Amino acid sequence: MAVLRTRIQNPQSLARPLVRRLRPYAYGEQPKIAGLIKLNTNENPYPPSPRVLRALKAAVDGRLRLYPNPTAQALREKLGRLHGAAAAAIIVGNGSDELLALAVRAFVEPATAGGRAGGGGNVVQYFTPSYSLYPVLADIHGATKNPVHLKPDFGLPAPGELKRDGRWRSDAALTLVTTPNAPSGRGYTTSELEGFCRAQRGVVVLDEAYANFADEDAMRLAMTFPHVIVARTFSKAFSLCFQRVGYFVGHPSLIAVLHKIRDSYNVNGLGQIAAAATLADLDYYRANIKKIIQTRQWLTRELAGMGFQTFPSRTNFILTQPPRFTAEEWLGKLRKKKILVRWFGSPELKNYLRITIGTAAEAAILAKAARKILGQ
Numbered sequence: 001m002a003v004l005r006t007r008i009q010n011p012q013s014l015a016r017p018l019v020r021r022l023r024p025y026a027y028g029e030q031p032k033i034a035g036l037i038k039l040n041t042n043e044n045p046y047p048p049s050p051r052v053l054r055a056l057k058a059a060v061d062g063r064l065r066l067y068p069n070p071t072a073q074a075l076r077e078k079l080g081r082l083h084g085a086a087a088a089a090i091i092v093g094n095g096s097d098e099l100l101a102l103a104v105r106a107f108v109e110p111a112t113a114g115g116r117a118g119g120g121g122n123v124v125q126y127f128t129p130s131y132s133l134y135p136v137l138a139d140i141h142g143a144t145k146n147p148v149h150l151k152p153d154f155g156l157p158a159p160g161e162l163k164r165d166g167r168w169r170s171d172a173a174l175t176l177v178t179t180p181n182a183p184s185g186r187g188y189t190t191s192e193l194e195g196f197c198r199a200q201r202g203v204v205v206l207d208e209a210y211a212n213f214a215d216e217d218a219m220r221l222a223m224t225f226p227h228v229i230v231a232r233t234f235s236k237a238f239s240l241c242f243q244r245v246g247y248f249v250g251h252p253s254l255i256a257v258l259h260k261i262r263d264s265y266n267v268n269g270l271g272q273i274a275a276a277a278t279l280a281d282l283d284y285y286r287a288n289i290k291k292i293i294q295t296r297q298w299l300t301r302e303l304a305g306m307g308f309q310t311f312p313s314r315t316n317f318i319l320t321q322p323p324r325f326t327a328e329e330w331l332g333k334l335r336k337k338k339i340l341v342r343w344f345g346s347p348e349l350k351n352y353l354r355i356t357i358g359t360a361a362e363a364a365i366l367a368k369a370a371r372k373i374l375g376q
């Protein structure tokens, strides 16, 4: 490219200092290696239902020139019927990631702008470990991060324990809770989440990306508390990562605030069609979820027999401490056998591998590879 000579030496200097300093979100790899067993980003191993694929194909024609429905109206009405909520209690996003970012922008003052009375107006609060996007969203916004440790078994501290923690802030403008937790897979009961929500004065988002793999969810709290939002996604349980569709359920007044600041056409038309068709074929997905849970139980037992220590999971992945070699060494050894899992190098997670639950056949290949690596 022929760049014109100007007085600008370094184009990066044109960016805000906050953005120049920013450490972006670290994605799980999406390599294109033939025959690779991909168990690193919690994608669903089963394809979308045939009805969803048909609906998508039928929609690909000259109508692509038109803008989609700006509020995903038809999809929100269907979601409302599913959850027993009004369409006004729902906002759909370009993945739930987009909505998490909107929540930060809507509910949290940047630290530089000064806070609301009470002081927690600048604070994005979340547990560690949990979804590693949260601190990045806070940084992008220039908010104050308040990470609070989960218990050593990744349990949620009780309200009394939080009070003693000293770090915890009941006045945080926004608190993000991954439930069931990622990357540990641990589930929380609705009653412990309820106690937690009662103690908070700001907005609480219960990020239920994996709730369909658990035996309990906290949707009821979004219906009863005006400051609680439940986040869901079509990515994990409904095999639609590619289409980017997620949604929030909450009090209509709170949801209205988010509608004000979203992009006009934030959810692409094919995504809306795919998600709506998904809701018309839920039995197909329930059967897949059941298979994934069975495979999760099978794999956990197999790995236990080899000396892996795995946390009980309520999700479509497990967090496990491997025997003999370090977790980082296991990552490399499995990769050589064309099996990709996730390793987080952070101090609290460096001894573990996070393994997405694939098909039963993929789990069997993984178990066999692990046995080989251990010389069994």
Ligand SMILES: *Cc1c(COP(=O)(O)O)cnc(C)c1O
Residues within 6 Å of the ligand: 094, 095, 096, 097, 098, 131, 178, 182, 207, 209, 232, 233, 234, 235, 236, 241, 244, 245, 246
């Ligand atoms: C995958 C995931 C999301 C993001 O879902 P999208 O709808 O694909 O953006 C949000 N939260 C958690 C905890 C996740 O694991």
